[in-house]
Amino acid sequence: MNAALDKLRADGAGEAGLAAFARRLEQLADPDAGRLPGDELAPVGDLPRLDGLPTDDGGGLAGVAVVRLNGGLGTSMGLRAPKSLVEVKPGRAFLDVIAAQVGALRERHGVALPLVLMDSAATREATLAFLADRHPGLGARDFLQGHEPKLRADDHEPVRWPADPGLEWCPPGHGDVYVALASSGTLDGLLEAGCDLAFVANADNLGAVPDARVAAWARASGAPLVLEAVRGTPADRKGGHLACRDGRLVLRETAQVPDGDASFGDVDHWRFYNANNLWIDLRALRRLLRDDPAGPHLPLIVNHKTVDPTDPDSLPVLQLETAMGAAIGAWDGARALEVSRTRFAPVKTTDDLVVVRSDAYALREDGTLEPCFAGEPPVVSLRDARDLEALERVFPHGPPSLRGCRTLTVGADVVFGRDVVVTGDVTVEGPGEIAAGERLAG
Numbered sequence: 001m002n003a004a005l006d007k008l009r010a011d012g013a014g015e016a017g018l019a020a021f022a023r024r025l026e027q028l029a030d031p032d033a034g035r036l037p038g039d040e041l042a043p044v045g046d047l048p049r050l051d052g053l054p055t056d057d058g059g060g061l062a063g064v065a066v067v068r069l070n071g072g073l074g075t076s077m078g079l080r081a082p083k084s085l086v087e088v089k090p091g092r093a094f095l096d097v098i099a100a101q102v103g104a105l106r107e108r109h110g111v112a113l114p115l116v117l118m119d120s121a122a123t124r125e126a127t128l129a130f131l132a133d134r135h136p137g138l139g140a141r142d143f144l145q146g147h148e149p150k151l152r153a154d155d156h157e158p159v160r161w162p163a164d165p166g167l168e169w170c171p172p173g174h175g176d177v178y179v180a181l182a183s184s185g186t187l188d189g190l191l192e193a194g195c196d197l198a199f200v201a202n203a204d205n206l207g208a209v210p211d212a213r214v215a216a217w218a219r220a221s222g223a224p225l226v227l228e229a230v231r232g233t234p235a236d237r238k239g240g241h242l243a244c245r246d247g248r249l250v251l252r253e254t255a256q257v258p259d260g261d262a263s264f265g266d267v268d269h270w271r272f273y274n275a276n277n278l279w280i281d282l283r284a285l286r287r288l289l290r291d292d293p294a295g296p297h298l299p300l301i302v303n304h305k306t307v308d309p310t311d312p313d314s315l316p317v318l319q320l321e322t323a324m325g326a327a328i329g330a331w332d333g334a335r336a337l338e339v340s341r342t343r344f345a346p347v348k349t350t351d352d353l354v355v356v357r358s359d360a361y362a363l364r365e366d367g368t369l370e371p372c373f374a375g376e377p378p379v380v381s382l383r384d385a386r387d388l389e390a391l392e393r394v395f396p397h398g399p400p401s402l403r404g405c406r407t408l409t410v411g412a413d414v415v416f417g418r419d420v421v422v423t424g425d426v427t428v429e430g431p432g433e434i435a436a437g438e439r440l441a442g
Contacts (some may be wrong), residue, residue: 001025004158007149016179017146019294020172024148024320027300028156034299036252038263041243044272047229047338053213058109060212060219065195065282066102066113067181069174070095070127070203071120071145075309077350078387082123084203085130086388088347088356089363095127097206099135100367105210108366113210114193116186117142117203118177143184146176150307153316161307161315168307174202174276175322178285178295187289191282200278200324206356206369207345208277214337215279224284225327225334227251228277230344232267235379240325241270242336249336250329255301272336274325275344288331296330298322342371350391351380358399378405384412384430400440 001022008021027033074083084094092100102115119127119142131140147169149158159168177200181187190198197215201208218226229242240253241264251274257264267273289295301321308314328334345361347353355361355378362370371377380402385391394410400420402408408422413431420434424442428434 001029001156004149004151004156007158011147013146014183016183016289016293016295017148019292020146020176020179021148021320023294023297024172024300024322028151028302028318028320034256034301035258036243036245036250036256036299037258038261041245041250041252041263043269044242044244044249044336047272047336048217050211050214050228050337050339050343053217056212056216058105058111058212060214060216061105061109061111061113061210063194063196064111064113064210064215065116065190065193065198066210067116067118067177067198067200068098068203069177069200070117070123070142071171071174072204073122074388076348076386077353077391078389082127082130084123085126086347086353088206088353092363093130094203094206094347095130096134097363097367097369098203099131099138099140100365101206101209102367103138104366109212112193114190114195115140116190116198118145118174118180119143120145120171121147141186143180143186145174145180146172146183148172148320150305150317150319153304153318156318159307159315159317164308170305170319171321173301173321174324175296175298175326177324178280178289178327179293181285182289182295187282187286191286196282198278198280198282200280202276202346204348205276205344205346206367207341207343208275209343209368211343217337218279218281221335223333223335224281224288225331226279227325227328227334227336228275228279228339228343229272229336230275230339230341232271232273233341233376234267235377236267236273240274240323241267242272242274242328243270245329248329249334251323251326253301253323253326255303256299272338275339276325276346277339277343278324278327296327298324298326298330341377342369345369345371345377350385350388351382353388353391354380354382354395354399355402358402360402360405372403373405376406378402379407380405381407381409383410385410397436400434
C-alpha cells in the first residue's frame with residue numbers, strides 16, 4: 001500500500017487523489033469489499049417518473065453545467081483515438097451531436113449551459129483540436145480525470161514496466177469524477193460562475209440531453225444526487241441494476257456479484273437499471289469533499305487485466321476502479337428517477353453502433369436522437385465484426401433498415417448489400433452475401 005501511494009505521490013497527485021486511492025487500497029485488503037450477494041438485496045419499488053414531473057419552460061436549466069465523460073479511447077472498436085470522434089451518423093461524430101444539443105438548448109432557453117468534458121491524457125489533445133476546428137464558438141472546457149498505478153496481481157505491488165512506463169498507469173473509473181472535479185479546480189470554477197447543478201453523462205450516450213424538469217425536481221427534493229434509471233430489458237443483463245439493502249438504494253455492477261450468484265441477470269426481478277446520467281448538487285459536493293477529500297465512499301471494483309492490454313501473455317495486473325452511480329448508496333439523501341429508454345442509448349460496441357447508425361434512430365438538427373421503432377430498441381449481435389474495419393466490411397453500404405427489427409444476429413463472412421430491410425428476429429449465417437434490397441423477416 002505504501003509503495004503504491006508513494007508512486008502516486010511522486011507523480012504529483014494531490015490530497016484528494018491520494019485519499020481516494022488509499023481508500024481503494026484498503027478496500028482491496030478485504031476480499032469481500034464491494035460484494036453484493038443477491039440474497040442480501042431486495043428489488044426496488046416504484047420510483048418517481050420523469051413523465052410525471054411538472055412541465056418546465058426551460059428555466060430549470062439556468063445554473064446547470066453539462067459534464068460529459070470523455071476519457072475513453074475506442075479500443076473496443078479497434079481504435080486508438082477518442083471514442084467520441086467516431087461517426088454516428090453521416091458526417092456527425094458523438095461530439096458533433098453533443099455540441100448541437102448544448103447549442104440548441106442555449107438558444108431555445110437563453111441559458112449559459114456550460115459544457116465541460118472530463119478528458120484523459122489519451123483523449124485531451126485530439127478532443128480539443130476537434131472542437132477548436134469544428135465548434136470554435138462552443139466555449140467547451142475540460143479537466144483531466146485522475147490516474148493511478150496498476151498493481152501486480154500476485155503481491156499488489158505497483159507495476160514496473162520499463163518497456164513502456166505509460167502502461168504502469170490506469171484510470172480509476174468514472175467514480176473519479178467527484179474528486180477530479182474538485183482537484184482540477186473545476187468545481188470551484190463552476191460554482192463561481194453561478195452553476196449549482198451538474199448533469200453528468202457518458203459521451204457515448206446521445207440520449208442524455210439535459211432536461212429542465214429533472215433539474216427543477218432535483219433542486220426541490222434537496223437531493224445531493226439524482227440518478228436516472230430505466231426499466232430493465234434483456235439488453236441490460238450486463239449493466240448495473242438498482243436494489244435495496246438495509247433500507248437504502250444501492251447500485252450493483254457485475255464485478256460486485258460473488259461467484260456462483262446467478263441472480264444478477266434477472267431484469268424482471270430487479271426492474272431498474274442505471275442509465276449513468278447523474279445530477280449532482282455542486283454545493284453539496286463541495287461540502288462532502290471538505291469533510292472527506294476522498295469523496296463518496298464508493299464500492300471497489302477490481303478489474304483483472306494484463307499490463308499490456310494488447311498482449312494477453314503479459315504480466316497479470318489489477319486495476320482498482322469505482323463507478324460514479326454507486327454514490328446512490330453512499331450519499332445520504334441521494335435519489336433515483338425513472339426515465340424512458342430515449343434517455344439511454346449508449347454505444348459501447350459495434351453492435352450498438354449499427355443500431356444508432358441505422359434508421360432505428362433519426363438525428364434531428366438540434367442533436368435529438370429520436371427513436372423510430374415501436375417498443376424496445378433492436379438488439380444486434382455481430383459475431384465477427386468487433387472493430388470498425390470489420391464493421392465496414394459487413395455493411396459496406398451502411399446498416400440495413402432496423403426500425404422493424406427485434407433482434408439481428410450476423411455470423412462470420414457475411415456482407416450486406418444496399419437497402420436491406422430486417423424485420424422481427426433474424427439470424428444470418430455465413431459465408432454469403434445479402435443481395436441489395438432484400439427483405440429479411442423472422
